Amino acid sequence: AYLRNHQQADGGWGTHLESPSTMFCSALNYVALRLVGACKDDPACVLGRGFLDRHGGCLYTAPWSKFWLAFLGVYDLKGIAPVPPELFMLPSWFPLHPGRFWCHCRMVYLPMCYLYAKRFSYDALSDPVTTSLREELYPEGVKYDQIEWHKYMFTIAKMDDYTPVHWFMKVAEQIFAVYEWTIGPWKWLRNWSLRYVEEYMQAEDEVSNYLTIGPVSKAFHIVTAWVKAGGATDPEGARSSEAYRAHLARIPAYSWVAEDGLKVQGYNGSMSWDTSFALQAAVEGEVYEAYPEMCAQAWDWIAKEQVRILPTGDWRFWRQAIRGGWGFSTAEQAWPVSDTTAEAFKAILALKGNSCLVEKRIFTDEQYFDSVEFLLSYQNGDGGWATYENNRGWPWYEMLNPACVFGHIMIDYSYVECSSSAMQALVSFQKHFPEHRVSEIRSAVERGADFIEAMQREDGSWYGCWGNCFTYGCWFGIEGLVCAGRGESAAVRRCKTFLLKKQNMDGGWGEDFASCFNREYSSPPALYGCEGSSTVVCTAWALLGLMGGACTDIDAVKRGIDFLMSKQLPSGDWAQENISGVFNRSVGITYTAFRNVFPLWALARYAKVYEPDMRSRVFLA
16 A cells, blocks of 8 residues: 555655655565565556656666665676675775774665675576566566676666766776676685674674664665575575564564555654653743653653663674663664764753652663763764764765765764754753863863854855754754854854745745755745645744744744744644655655654743743843
């Protein structure tokens, strides 16, 4: 049902709900539709095949699609860019060691290289569906057995080519291809590297409780567990293996049935992220007085989800210390993030000493100090904070980006949002523990503020790398500088001017996903899933930034507040509107909690902080 519901009029499927059709996802969704039982003459398949044919067939789909098709036996392994596991055996100091890449990139190519090195490919001719797919996925007249696969290693449809493969990477891949298919691979080196990769994957499985870092790596790990346990040579043994069964048991953590069908989310949930924001909104609105048990339960859950493992990391597998952090979802997934940690920490601190917590768990000083250590240790040399790890490489690594469909995936960059969250958390902590690591925290916040100012664009805005888009970045940019004591700085004034210029006639703000993709503010007259050009989430972000920066244009802020209030439904809910999250510039993320959390937070700040403060300023004037 989900695949049918989201097929577009041109027959293709987009990378996300608001995306135009891409070959990347059209190829995968077409194959998925066939594998779950749709026949090739099904109207949806006929329409989908028409889209694929018009764009050259699966010879022109994205690299990750080609990997999956090759493993399914409907694309030849010689037609994909090689992923030799031997790269993991390079000296740790070597600039191009995969351990220096961004963890999401590294943890996807880890199982990929294993399957590639094993030359794993399903016996397509033994199955009538995959046998037929060898014809269906390619234009009429193209014979599967006659395709010169090596010529299509880098072919890709223009719609998928967001980050074209650099010539340097093409040369490197051609050299790897010679090693893979002409002079090698050398057995002793291949076996040595595969043993390490197997140990690496096992360590990742165990520390993440078989969730891995995300759904893409998770899917690959399921296949690698099956192959490692015997695969096609011993299918019964493979199916009964402990790792394979453990992986299958965790699939429900990623999937759910919604009104549009069964879907897989981009993570095993966003519980820590959503709950942390919600609790901060409730505290700023003093909701704990009316709903003490709700706030106490949310606080208790967040406290429970602090990561307590790997205090010194596991550097054999490139894991730095993570104790004291919070993950995007739950502690068991064991991939804490700097901004999730900071927002959860802020939520914990916001209710510290509140009477509603009397009967809840104790959050020890050691736990507070562990979070501070986590945040301080995650600051990069440029003064900013990255996501999961410190930056281990250089921007020129992007010349090695082989994925095409994503931007800036090779290293863990410093981000304004992550930096602002970390700075706010450290400043909040210092109010409760004024004697703990004072100089280190002061220095970290100052360096963070310098980084944020350096990242400001000429028009006064900040680009939102993890939310859609400039309203999100501006909120974090202003809050970060305000907490550093720079609320009256030129940077904050310029950002407030930018936001005020972008306010719509209805009092709200709104951005299309094109803002993320093109890195330019985009607010068309009608937004996807919305009645007009304003959304409650973007409006709330803009208002939080303006109020946080003590905007003196009271009328503009009031019009934004009135817009939010006018959009609230009789139930108290706000309607779900367009996409509010983004991943690597090109992939949209739907956060259903945002539509309630951020309007509530903006209203709370207006009622409890901004409006009384502005009224007192007017009185004093």
